Amino acid sequence: MLDEGDHLVIGDHKLTSxxxxxxxxxxxxxxxxxSLVASGTELTTxxxxxxxxxxxxxxxxxxxxxxxxxxxxxxxxxxxxxxxLTARLAREALETDxxxxxxxxxxxxxxxxxxxxxDAAEALVADGFTVxxxxxxxPVLALRLEEAGCAAVMPLGAPIGTGLGIRNPHNIELIxxxxxxxxxxxxxxxxxxxxxxxxxxxxxxxxxxxxxTRAQDPEGMASAMRAAVTAGRLARASGRIxxxxxxxxxxxxx
Amino acid sequence: MHIxxxxxxxxxxxxxxxxxxxxxxxxxxxxxxVALDGEVVRRADWPVAVVSDGARLEILTAVQGG
Numbered sequence: 001m002l003d004e005g006d007h008l009v010i011g012d013h014k015l016t017s018x019x020x021x022x023x024x025x026x027x028x029x030x031x032x033x034x035s036l037v038a039s040g041t042e043l044t045t046x047x048x049x050x051x052x053x054x055x056x057x058x059x060x061x062x063x064x065x066x067x068x069x070x071x072x073x074x075x076x077x078x079x080x081x082x083x084x085l086t087a088r089l090a091r092e093a094l095e096t097d098x099x100x101x102x103x104x105x106x107x108x109x110x111x112x113x114x115x116x117x118x119d120a121a122e123a124l125v126a127d128g129f130t131v132x133x134x135x136x137x138x139p140v141l142a143l144r145l146e147e148a149g150c151a152a153v154m155p156l157g158a159p160i161g162t163g164l165g166i167r168n169p170h171n172i173e174l175i176x177x178x179x180x181x182x183x184x185x186x187x188x189x190x191x192x193x194x195x196x197x198x199x200x201x202x203x204x205x206x207x208x209x210x211x212x213t214r215a216q217d218p219e220g221m222a223s224a225m226r227a228a229v230t231a232g233r234l235a236r237a238s239g240r241i242x243x244x245x246x247x248x249x250x251x252x253x254x
Numbered sequence: 255m256h257i258x259x260x261x262x263x264x265x266x267x268x269x270x271x272x273x274x275x276x277x278x279x280x281x282x283x284x285x286x287x288v289a290l291d292g293e294v295v296r297r298a299d300w301p302v303a304v305v306s307d308g309a310r311l312e313i314l315t316a317v318q319g320g
Binding site for chain 1: 260261281282285286287289292294312313314315317318319320
């Protein structure tokens with residue numbers, strides 16, 4: 001069983017919900033609001049863009065009204081230098097030390113650039129940030145990011161927006177087995193069973209965006225994801241039965 | 255003088271500060287941050303940070319994403 005006080009702790013931040021939601025792709029703010037409420041999330045990402053760009057209005061106000069902690073990201077950055085500047089601007093604009101570090105290698109895969117990500121992580125940790133680092137499902141790099149001082153490591157299940165689920169569950173298990181900081185499955189979640197699997201594999205939380213915002217019924221899918229993360233967490237803590245090749249009767253023999 | 259703001263060139267009086275520029279652009283003060291030639295200008299410094307000719311200013315805010 002889980003303890004009463006089963007919290008997700010990231011740096012100085014303590015959360016009850018283990019579902020982190022991204023706001024990208026939401027059709028409008030009222031659908032987003034209903035989805036966020038249904039998800040039970042306490043931590044939600046925002047991107048940083050030029051102030052004259054469209055789409056800036058309202059999301060901050062909405063998150064503050066719902067009492068949801070902001071997690072700014074560095075999405076769109078291609079180099080460590082760009083990510084560090086974006087993080088510093090996010091800290092100044094939003095008055096938070098939290099940053100979801102993401103440095104994408106190219107537009108087609110949106111895969112994280114491991115070298116730039118590690119460089120940026122080191123610089124941001126030295127600058128006092130609480131860094132949550134988006135990374136490949138690479139167990140070696142995950143350890144390196146932890147050693148660099150990241151407060152959480154966020155391996156992908158599959159590339160952003162693909163909904164392909166967790167392509168390499170064994171790598172996620174390897175990452176979890178050696179981690180000393182929270183591991184948050186980020187990207188690739190398509191449906192509720194993917195989120196449950198992430199938690200069953202031992203992840204501490206799940207971050208998803210498109211799976212909810214682009215679902216036919218975002219609010220319904222947000223509820224499903226909330227239940228899925230809770231189910232996976234409980235199953236992990238409760239100890240699943242070993243898998244067997246042959247049947248084993250559950251009724252007593254005659 | 256010419257200032258590059260978010261990639262577009264604009265004309266401002268000599269001696270303008272970051273705060274003057276934000277006022278001229280009618281930019282909301284909450285939830286934004288400013289970088290001048292690649293360095294963050296702290297909010298408290300906006301009224302005193304003088305922008306020079308040819309400077310590059312980036313004004314960022316939070317939007318839906320991630």
